[in-house]
Amino acid sequence: MSIHINVGEIMEYLLGIDIGGTHVKGGIVTGTTGKMDQRTIVYEKIDAGGSATSIIKGILRVITALKKGRSENEWRGIGIAIPGPFDYTRGIAAIHGVRKFDALFGLDLKEEIKRVCSLPVVFLNDASAYALGEYYGGAAQGSERSMVVTVGTGLGSTFMAREEILDETTPAVPEHGYLYNIPFRDSIADDYFSTRWFVTNWNHRFPDKAVMDVKTLAEYAYRGEQAAKVLFEEFADHFTGFIAPFLRHFCPDCLVLGGNIMRGADLFLERIKSELETQGIGVRIDTCRLWEDAPLIGAAMYANQVLGRSGMEEEAVKRNTKQYLAPMKAQATPRGVYDLYPAFPVGENKIRSGIGCLADWIERHGQVVIDGYGGVFWDELVSELGDEFRRRGKCVRWFRTDVAMRDARTLEEMLAPDLGGEDPLFGRMTERQLRDWFDPGKLNAFRPDQEADINVLIGIGAALAGWKAPLIYVDVPKNEIQFRMRAGWVKNLGMNKPKNNQQTYKHFFFVDWVVLNRHKAECLPQIELIVDEQRRGQQLLMMSGEDLREGLHRMGRNFFRVRPWFEPGAWGGQWMKQHIPGLNEEVPNLAWSFELMVLENGLMFESNGYRLEVSFDFLMYNDYRQVLGESADVFKTDFPIRFDFLDTFDGGNLSVQCHPRTTYIREQFNMPFTQDETYYILDSRQNPQVYLGFQENIRPEEFGEVLKQSQAEGKTIDIEKYVQKFPAHKHDLFLIPNGTVHASGKNCMVLEISSAPYIFTFKMYDWLRLDLNGKPRPLNVQRGMDNLYFERKGERVVKELVCHPEVLEKNEHYTLEHLPTHEKHFYDVHRYTVEDAVEVETEGSCQVWMVVEGKAVRVETREGMRQRFNYAETFVIPAAAAAAAARALGPHLDCVSAERIQEELLKLLAAPRPGSYLEPAVLAVILPELEPEEQPERFAELCRTIDRIEPTAENVPARLAALLCPLGEAGARKALRKLKCSNALTDEVTALEREAPGTPGSEMQLTAKRLLGRYELQTIQRLTALCSARHPEQAGAFAALRAEAEQLTAENACCRVSQLAVNGRDLMAAGVRPGPGLRQVLNALLEAVITGQTPNEKDALLAAAAQFSAS
Helix, strand or coil, X not given: CCCCCCCCCCCCEEEEEEECCCEEEEEEEECCCCCECHHHCEEEECCCCCCHHHHHXXXXXXXXXXXXXXXXXXEEEEEXXXXXXXXXXXXXXXXXXXXXXXXXXXXXHXXXXXXXXCCCEEEEEHHHHHHHHHHHHCCCCCCCEEEEEEECCCEEEEEEECCEECXXXXXXXXXXXXXXXXXXXXXXXXXXXXXXXXXXXXXXXXXXXXXXXXXXXXXXXXXCCHHHHHHHHHHHHHHHXXXXXXXXXXXXXXXXXXXXXXXXXXXCHHHHHHHHHHCCCCCXXXXXXXXXXXXXXXXXXXXXXXHHHXXXXXXXXXXXXXXXXXXXXXXXXXXXXXXXXXXXXXXXXXXXXXXXXXXXXXXXXXXXXXXXXXXXXXXXXXXXXXXXXXXXCCXXXXXXXXXXXXXXXXXXXXXXXXXXXXXXXXXXXXXXXXXXXXXXXXXXXXXXXXXXXXXXXXXXXXXXXXXXXXXXXXXXXXXXXXXXXXXXXXXXXXXXXXXXXXXXXXXXXXXXXXXHHHHHHHHHHXXXXXXXXXXXXXXXXXXXXXXXXXXXXXXXXXXXXXXXXXXXXXXXXXXXXXXXXXXXXXXXXXXXXXXXXXXXXXXXXXXXXXXXXXECHHHHHHHHHHHHECCXXXXXXXXXXXXXXXXXXXXXXXXEEECCCHHHHHHHHCCCCCCCEEEXXXXXXXXXXXXXXXXXXXXXXXHHHHHHHHHHHCCCCCHHHXXXXXXCCCCCEEEECCCCCEEECCCEEEEEEEECCCCCCXXXXXXXXXXXXXXXXXXXXXXXXXXXXXXXXXXXXXXXXXXXXXXXXXXXXEEEEEECCCCCCCCCEXXXXXXXXXXXXXXXXXXXXXXXXXXXXXXXXXXXXXXXXXXXXXXXXXXXXXXXXXXXXXXXXXXXXXXXXXXXXXXHHHCCCHHHHCCHHHHHHXXXXXXCCCCHHHHHHHHHHHHHCCCCHHHHHHHXXXXXXXXXXXXXXXXXXXXXXXXXXXXXXXXXXXXXXXXXXXXXXXXXXXXXXXCCHHHHHHHHHHHHHHCHHHHHHHHHHHHHHHHHHHCCCCCCHHHCCCCHHHHHHCCCCCCHHHHHHHHHHHHHHHCCCCCCCHHHHHHHHHHHHHC
């Protein structure tokens, strides 16, 4: 079927569609007028109890028929009215257990519609669509405040202020504007104001005259049958009693009644009006005017509203941070350079990329379950996969698990004991399981459609639904979850709306992450494909579940380093920005680096340069006994140690604080162990201090009162009157067992070594400052006072809380020191100073290491795996590694092979800002001819030149040429041979050294042609990069030279003898004698062509050759 409307001008049209229990109806609505041409209306019968395919086909047939005969630019979009429950924002069916549309339960209808139509689709509750239709062209037209109530197979209701549909945020409006579930008499309203009330009551009273619909009863009443009239009067009395309170409190100027039962309104409407007038309710009451057309017009005009708003919005920012997204691919950094993206190798071709690759995997299996973590962008993942499958012509059914969850209010009530009320920071670690979020009946109601090519059950908890299908698990790093949360795009598990960031994070920490981690642990053995979702589209990464578990197993027997991440803060400093390349320097400061935190960090696997990240806890769930050894029975899957940086260089003091006692953290927060810390001073300057322990004369009551007064009145405290302060020298260790008052002062770079808990900090004084958003940071004075040990004061602090190292062993290879911790700490600290190498036995315990001085160490395990760890990097040797050898990288470079030195040097030259890491002392050993220590100013200028060249692999020869510049062409060749560089690299670098002294000159095209006659384009690109770096004042000219060479290459301009329109055979045929003279003639012809004297055409060249030959 096709539909045509003759119009005099191009207008925007909308499809209005109403999905009912027996048919789908659609029409074309003009967006500017809200009018629908009756000639466009299309009906399609459906069976609401039928299969998903049969229902969807009916919907798609209506859309296809309506769209025929019009170009895409005439359409605005589609509005669809459909009964609830339904996720109207995302287009997901949630109707369950009513023997109507059960086959659609969980289906993503937006994705289904995309199979035949690319127009945007907006869904709306059918009662609301009905109401809007009446507003735009029916009985509610022009009203400021209206109620529209429909009575048919069920009770529908909508509250409106003009065309705006209201919900419970408006006083006197029930949740979602729904009246059907409001208690009434002995049941709910839907049981009294629906077809089934009439039919049930009549059939109970007159079983011998049973009816199946209200229409028959109305016919009885019209024929004068008294019993039928009485039933309608009872209905009127019930309805009046029910609706009156809502009219009284909401105060609409009109009440519009619709639905099939209202077609018999003349049997009861006057009775309703009369009774309401008696009660003093003077609202205008009308029956609808548009009837079945109302939802079509209402849905279309609602879509017009929504699409008009969204069309004016900018593209949403879904990530609120200045930190960079982890790259899909990365290379290890050079020696001594902190690696932001450390990775554990899993072998060649283990990691795959791209949405197409994921689609291939799903298509091979036909039916899959996709589970994953909270914070994944599920809608975007479905949309991208849907686009891919549509390109392949596949029919895919997407079933979404979130519609099987209990409603948000029920979940809030269930979780209230764990969420800590209005406390901005603290709750109680939940004992719940993920199953508690779901309605068991709904969770088991997802049914694959056997008529589809592919069925996918997707979303959190999908693995709980009992489908016998392979499991894909989608993970996303915790830092990305928080960046998405801050942008307002991630909500708590099962919640409808985002909370503020503090409350959302608290909910994550005490509830969501706890239950999702338990579920993840259960999923791990069944995972057949793991997906890293922090990047999307073609940058999506995946790996088989088997390779994941094998990688985790090998990691647990050798070593690992987590992927760190960084955060600014109120007291943050500049050390990390200055010492760790690759961070975004536009952030105001960096306060924290999460170096080793089981809840916050991820682990990266590497294959062919790809970096796939999974959460740290996967390692513990895979085999925590491998990792923890003798401590496994105590901590189980809770990795017990935390390393992080606190950077106050050019920043401020940390808050004066303490951490909870063991009994307190268990009783208040349900945590198994508490937050016992130490401060290791990695670096410091300008007489930095650490606040630690109380003064000898501390009076607890006075301290508490001063803190409370400061909080209440904003008064500054002379904190040194109460708390001691100690100088913080590089490599000092301060001990902070629970209940100890403490704070780092400014100009410290602190390595915080601690037990794993990290948010249980009771800040008592924060120097009256605001956070980065201009708001006061929450204080916990009373909690702090309840946990402080005031006996930690005076000289006792020096003896017990300031560490006093002792040497345990010293030889020519290493020195081993013991840095004793407090009796409350369950961990100990040792420090190795390695001259060349040391072998360490794990002796059944897990060991956490950090390089705190020097460039790097290389670790080799008993299984033969080797890895370099650089300065300031934290790494873990699991108990199962048995032994590891650490070898210093820096001293004795004269003993390292030339090939190895070359490899590390080239890696460094490919990295950002390599000049910052070229140590004169190191270069003095490997390239003494550069005289880096004898001529420091010249060497510093070399480093600046190198840094000006763009850091790409292609530019490594240019950077190497910049480094070797003082040596000239011959000296550079000699140095490159000493480093065992390849002939190709040596020739390239010496060519750059040879040509670099030149300048572009005024004849740009001629210079470019002459260079192209001698070198490939890439060499010229490197040459111009090198020259621009050496002579930045002429960078524009060198850029122009490069552009000219690129243009000439693109045009295939003649720059070489081989590109001439004649060759030697042509010249000999024209009479030029063979021999040296022939070559001279060819060279003369090339010069004539590149200088523009002769065109590169055969006849012209032969004529010129005759002249050259004669002369």
